[in-house]
Amino acid sequence: MKNKQIKIALKNCGKIDPERIKDYIAVDGYKALGSCLSEKMPGDVIDIIKSSGLRGRGGGGFPTGKKWEIASKFDADQKYVICNADEGDPGAFMDRSILEGDPHSVIEAMTICGYATGATEGYVYIRAEYPLAIKRLLIAIGQAKEVGLLGKNILNSGFDFEIGLKYGAGAFVCGEETALIASMEGKRGNPVNKPPYPVECGYKGKPSNVNNVETFANIPKIINKGASWFSSIGTEGSKGTKVFALAGKVKNVGLVEVPMGTTLRELIFDIGGGIVNGKKFKAAQTGGPSGGCLTEKHLDTRIDYESLKACGSMMGSGGMIVMDEDDCMVAIAEFYLGFTVEESCGKCVPCREGNYVLHEILKKITHGEGTLEDLDKLKNISEVVKATSLCGLGQTSPNPVLSTLSNFYDEYYDHVVNKKCAAKKCRSLLTYSIIEENCIGCLQCKRVCPADAISGELKEKHVIDPEACIKCGACVSKCKFNAIVVE
Amino acid sequence: MSCGEHNFREKLTEICREFNNDPNELISILHKAQGEFGFLPQKVQETIANIIKIPSSRIYGVVTFYSYFTMEPKGKYPISICTGTACYVKGAEKVLEAFEEKLNIKNGQTTSDGKFSMSSLRCVGACGLAPVVMVGDKIYGSVNADQVEKILSEYD
Ligand SMILES: Cc1cc2nc3c(=O)[nH]c(=O)nc-3n(C[C@H](O)[C@H](O)[C@H](O)COP(=O)(O)O)c2cc1C
Ligand code: SF4
Numbered sequence: 001m002k003n004k005q006i007k008i009a010l011k012n013c014g015k016i017d018p019e020r021i022k023d024y025i026a027v028d029g030y031k032a033l034g035s036c037l038s039e040k041m042p043g044d045v046i047d048i049i050k051s052s053g054l055r056g057r058g059g060g061g062f063p064t065g066k067k068w069e070i071a072s073k074f075d076a077d078q079k080y081v082i083c084n085a086d087e088g089d090p091g092a093f094m095d096r097s098i099l100e101g102d103p104h105s106v107i108e109a110m111t112i113c114g115y116a117t118g119a120t121e122g123y124v125y126i127r128a129e130y131p132l133a134i135k136r137l138l139i140a141i142g143q144a145k146e147v148g149l150l151g152k153n154i155l156n157s158g159f160d161f162e163i164g165l166k167y168g169a170g171a172f173v174c175g176e177e178t179a180l181i182a183s184m185e186g187k188r189g190n191p192v193n194k195p196p197y198p199v200e201c202g203y204k205g206k207p208s209n210v211n212n213v214e215t216f217a218n219i220p221k222i223i224n225k226g227a228s229w230f231s232s233i234g235t236e237g238s239k240g241t242k243v244f245a246l247a248g249k250v251k252n253v254g255l256v257e258v259p260m261g262t263t264l265r266e267l268i269f270d271i272g273g274g275i276v277n278g279k280k281f282k283a284a285q286t287g288g289p290s291g292g293c294l295t296e297k298h299l300d301t302r303i304d305y306e307s308l309k310a311c312g313s314m315m316g317s318g319g320m321i322v323m324d325e326d327d328c329m330v331a332i333a334e335f336y337l338g339f340t341v342e343e344s345c346g347k348c349v350p351c352r353e354g355n356y357v358l359h360e361i362l363k364k365i366t367h368g369e370g371t372l373e374d375l376d377k378l379k380n381i382s383e384v385v386k387a388t389s390l391c392g393l394g395q396t397s398p399n400p401v402l403s404t405l406s407n408f409y410d411e412y413y414d415h416v417v418n419k420k421c422a423a424k425k426c427r428s429l430l431t432y433s434i435i436e437e438n439c440i441g442c443l444q445c446k447r448v449c450p451a452d453a454i455s456g457e458l459k460e461k462h463v464i465d466p467e468a469c470i471k472c473g474a475c476v477s478k479c480k481f482n483a484i485v486v487e
Numbered sequence: 488m489s490c491g492e493h494n495f496r497e498k499l500t501e502i503c504r505e506f507n508n509d510p511n512e513l514i515s516i517l518h519k520a521q522g523e524f525g526f527l528p529q530k531v532q533e534t535i536a537n538i539i540k541i542p543s544s545r546i547y548g549v550v551t552f553y554s555y556f557t558m559e560p561k562g563k564y565p566i567s568i569c570t571g572t573a574c575y576v577k578g579a580e581k582v583l584e585a586f587e588e589k590l591n592i593k594n595g596q597t598t599s600d601g602k603f604s605m606s607s608l609r610c611v612g613a614c615g616l617a618p619v620v621m622v623g624d625k626i627y628g629s630v631n632a633d634q635v636e637k638i639l640s641e642y643d
């Protein structure tokens with residue numbers, strides 16, 4: 001089962017002591033850097049990465065070699081390499097595991113990138129919520145410097161490279177590269193229009209090549225084993241592997257690394273072991289708050305950049321939240337939009353106001369006050385927000401709405417027309433009642449009801465007044481006779 | 488703030504100097520200052536502004552933009568409840584409500600005795616353990632509403 005996995009980015013995680021550089025060197029660590037500095041011209045390095053077909057693992061999927069090539073072409077007195085370790089998708093932890101388990105691979109890759117693009121300074125922008133990853137990175141940087149693998153005149157090649165850390169402070173939008181750069185400069189994380197892209201005008205106005213942690217973690221292996229080895233794995237347009245963070249209602253939660261082109265079914269059922277408690281699979285969200293949900297009919301889709309887009313979702317950074325029959329898709333959309341409203345930087349109107357309105361409508365629906373007209377509004381506003389927002393956050397934030405609307409329209413319909421939530425998640429839509437035959441009149445439920453909604457004397461049948469009931473659920477857990485039903 | 492006016496300015500001067508009084512390093516400076524004082528009240532912001540020579544409005548803008556920074560003191564035992572997607576799907580909302588009920592405060596507030604404060608955060612990267620709650624640096628995994636009382640009792 002597990003043999004469907006191929007470990008490239010995670011190759012060393014859990015196998016070496018991340019706090020000992022010797023361990024990393026013993027598994028071919030810094031060999032790629034050595035060979036680049038001694039045998040290859042920067043252009044050769046770029047060619048290898050280009051022909052490997054590696055694409056960015058941070059979400060966008062931009063070809064990495066091409067980005068490096070563009071960065072290398074700009075003439076500037078100073079260029080930068082930036083590693084995006086902001087990992088903002090709530091429910092994803094791939095980058096954290098790489099930084100904690102194999103920090104040297106990222107340091108080695110950033111140095112190679114510096115050599116290839118002509119940069120002598122690098123920064124890792126890392127979220128403050130990851131103290132262990134920060135600690136391990138600092139140790140690794142210190143060790144690499146000590147043995148001359150970082151700093152001045154690396155391996156006597158004449159090439160200098162330094163790496164420093166910059167800390168995030170809890171803002172999702174700072175994962176967007178222009179916001180990230182603003183944040184690195186000590187400012188509010190407001191994105192700016194692109195172009196110019198950071199490769200042209202980035203940190204301190206200088207060309208800056210931004211790549212994701214996992215993207216970097218692939219680099220040393222590609223240099224060591226060759227571009228054609230890497231490009232032999234995966235699908236036509238998506239080469240290599242992808243790390244996913246399986247979470248939610250799946251049995252084996254955790255990180256998996258599979259070749260591009262693995263199906264959702266293999267991922268969730270073979271590797272993930274299926275759904276917990278024998279429940280039924282309902283959906284999997286990829287791409288976090290920017291993505292969409294995949295359903296039963298997508299189970300045999302081969303996962304790569306293009307096919308996920310075609311399904312109305314996206315690859316994203318690798319978060320995969322599995323949901324079962326007990327999850328309400330309207331509530332899920334509401335959850336994601338609540339996240340977006342909190343995290344929108346507020347700079348542009350469509351995102352700031354549009355997402356707010358979307359969230360309000362979704363709230364209305366989950367509270368039983370939605371109408372069919374609201375469903376049309378959701379769709380229209382979503383499209384406007386997507387088309388007119390300034391940055392990637394607003395351009396993708398309505399995706400969870402659109403994708404649940406298209407895949408689970410019946411569920412929305414049920415909420416607005418029948419005022420029912422089949423998953424029993426939307427509290428306002430539930431009704432509590434007592435089955436006469438089962439009730440022995442023990443008073444337990446009546447005592448616990450905070451709303452005085454239950455009437456009945458000892459040893460008599462009890463009744464719930466639906467008008468008074470605030471749907472707190474307290475009575476259900478108190479009743480030992482299964483007499484209270486929720487519908 | 489218990490320390491005297493003088494000490495407090497001295498400490499901030501020291502922190503800023505560590506970062507070359509460079510406004511580009513503002514976020515690092517604020518992280519350090521918050522680590523030192525626990526929160527970033529107006530006085531701390533104004534002092535930093537004065538030392539690194541930028542308008543204090545810029546610092547206020549940054550402090551209020553990032554959720555990691557706070558202008559209110561936290562409780563002795565800060566409770567953070569993860570409301571990231573994995574934790575949400577596994578029932579974080581109920582856990583949050585249970586804490587609110589047991590502590591008789593709302594999320595974002597501090598108990599009147601200053602012992603506990605509550606906040607939610609989005610994913611601590613331990614999604615395999617969802618729902619996740621942190622009290623200080625200690626992580627609790629697979630928390631359900633019934634365990635809330637027991638967790639709190641550890642801090643009596
Ligand atoms: C709202 C938003 C959040 C993002 N968050 C992240 C993130 O947490 N980590 C990341 O690597 N890229 C993130 N990105 C993508 C980056 O902007 C950028 O494309 C990426 O870091 C480039 O690296 P890659 O080409 O190696 O993927 C985000 C983009 C947007 C629009
Ligand atoms: S789309 Fe949203 S996050 Fe992006 S710039 Fe506009 S308001 Fe800010």
Ligand code: SF4
Pocket residue numbers: 432445448449450451452453454464468469470471472473474475476
């Ligand atoms: S759900 Fe709550 S309010 Fe309604 S009857 Fe039961 S205990 Fe009372």
Ligand code: FES
Pocket residue numbers: 090091092569570571572573574575609610611612613614615617618619
């Ligand atoms: S969503 Fe809670 S730890 Fe990731």
